[in-house]
Amino acid sequence: MPASNPRAVEKARTLPCDVVILDLEDAVLPEAKVAARGAAAEAVRDGGFGRREVVVRVNALETAWGADDLDAIAAAGPDAILAPKARGPDDVLAYDRALAAAGPGTRLWIMVETVQAVLNLAAVAAAAATTRLEAMVMGLNDLAREMGARQTADRGPFQFALAKAVTAARANGLAALDSVHNEIEDLDALEAVCRQGADFGFDGKSVIHPSHLEICNRAFAPAPEELAWARAVIAAFAAPENLGNGALRVEGRLAEALHRDQAARLVSLAKAISALERERSSS
Numbered sequence: 703m704p705a706s707n708p709r710a711v712e713k714a715r716t717l718p719c720d721v722v723i724l725d726l727e728d729a730v731l732p733e734a735k736v737a738a739r740g741a742a743a744e745a746v747r748d749g750g751f752g753r754r755e756v757v758v759r760v761n762a763l764e765t766a767w768g769a770d771d772l773d774a775i776a777a778a779g780p781d782a783i784l785a786p787k788a789r790g791p792d793d794v795l796a797y798d799r800a801l802a803a804a805g806p807g808t809r810l811w812i813m814v815e816t817v818q819a820v821l822n823l824a825a826v827a828a829a830a831a832t833t834r835l836e837a838m839v840m841g842l843n844d845l846a847r848e849m850g851a852r853q854t855a856d857r858g859p860f861q862f863a864l865a866k867a868v869t870a871a872r873a874n875g876l877a878a879l880d881s882v883h884n885e886i887e888d889l890d891a892l893e894a895v896c897r898q899g900a901d902f903g904f905d906g907k908s909v910i911h912p913s914h915l916e917i918c919n920r921a922f923a924p925a926p927e928e929l930a931w932a933r934a935v936i937a938a939f940a941a942p943e944n945l946g947n948g949a950l951r952v953e954g955r956l957a958e959a960l961h962r963d964q965a966a967r968l969v970s971l972a973k974a975i976s977a978l979e980r981e982r983s984s985s
Contacts, residue, residue: 705742776804789818815841827870896921932965
């Protein structure tokens with residue numbers, strides 16, 4: 703949401719989301735950028751976001767506002783700074799150097815929204831080994847513009863980029879977030895792309911309107927049937943008669959040790975979501 707909108711920032715402190723991204727880039731007009739920078743820094747310092755991470759998307763370093771954005775926001779100490787228009791590992795290193803004075807708790811996220819970034823994803827993600835890089839966020843609007851591609855319902859033109867981003871993220875221990883959905887009122891289409899993103903392996907999705915949060919939260923949480931099978935797999939491997947077995951038949955499906963590990967992760971995720979929901983309902 704635009705950092706220049708105080709009502710939106712205040713509302714963000716109450717929304718059922720994991721991360722609040724305060725935007726200084728596309729959502730803010732040039733004449734409002736300096737004021738938005740100050741508002742974002744103030745919002746970060748004021749806090750009140752609870753367990754939500756607070757991330758600020760700055761303007762690109764090569765713009766007239768980028769360097770000042772980084773200085774002001776890094777000093778405020780958000781959970782992360784989101785860098786737009788990254789093209790390759792050199793950009794990751796440049797943003798990392800610009801954050802040298804920031805506290806260790808401030809991480810670096812990057813937008814994957816240029817054709818160069820897609821082609822360089824392996825090298826971009828590998829830069830996490832020596833930088834603050836923690837997450838990659840897909841930006842299909844800018845990518846579509848650069849590619850000259852249409853944003854079809856099945857997102858066919860971008861499936862290569864989506865799969866490549868998740869693969870690069872997993873290879874380097876990064877979080878990967880799917881792109882926004884532009885059609886605010888088309889919730890059926892939103893649900894379809896959320897499920898597609900979850901199928902691809904994304905950790906979550908960035909959204910542009912609070913009405914999208916319920917669908918996104920549901921789509922990226924373990925489905926009841928997935929959770930039931932995960933618990934069955936864990937129980938089967940824990941049974942005394944199955945100790946030492948590397949492969950089992952569970953409810954008519956093959957389950958190997960890797961499935962047990964996936965099941966444990968799924969159950970852990972479900973427990974974390976339940977705890978967060980209880981906390982939100984009691985606040």
